[in-house]
Amino acid sequence: MTDLTTARELVKEYLCGSGESMDSFGSALPGHKNRPKHELVIVKEIEYDFGWVFCWNTKRFTESGDFRHGLVGNAPLIVDRNDGRLYVAGTAHSLDYYIEEYRKGKRHPVL
Numbered sequence: 001m002t003d004l005t006t007a008r009e010l011v012k013e014y015l016c017g018s019g020e021s022m023d024s025f026g027s028a029l030p031g032h033k034n035r036p037k038h039e040l041v042i043v044k045e046i047e048y049d050f051g052w053v054f055c056w057n058t059k060r061f062t063e064s065g066d067f068r069h070g071l072v073g074n075a076p077l078i079v080d081r082n083d084g085r086l087y088v089a090g091t092a093h094s095l096d097y098y099i100e101e102y103r104k105g106k107r108h109p110v111l
Contacts, residue, residue: 004052007079008042010086011054014077014110015040048099051081053089077110078102086110 002010019038043062044055054077061070076095078087088108089098 002081002084007052011077051079053078
């Protein structure tokens with residue numbers, strides 16, 4: 001059984017790795033060299049009977065509110081309290097839709 005502290009740490013570890021991956025990708029823009037690092041942070045957590053949902057974005061966006069520093073396609077993450085695993089929701093539908101799909105057993109583990 002996973003607790004909230006452990007769930008948070010799991011998500012933070014995932015976000016750290018994702019930020020590093022984004023930073024190493026580079027830019028397709030010519031001459032674009034001095035990109036800021038992507039420090040990804042949890043911006044919201046919601047508890048459910050099955051575990052927690054974590055919404056996230058860049059630290060720079062959360063501090064400034066400037067949409068130029070925000071991400072798109074950053075699907076909420078689910079941590080299941082029973083198996084302690086990390087799952088990804090989606091972005092094409094509402095969060096409620098993905099919660100219902102998760103409850104029905106349609107789960108997408110983060111690899």
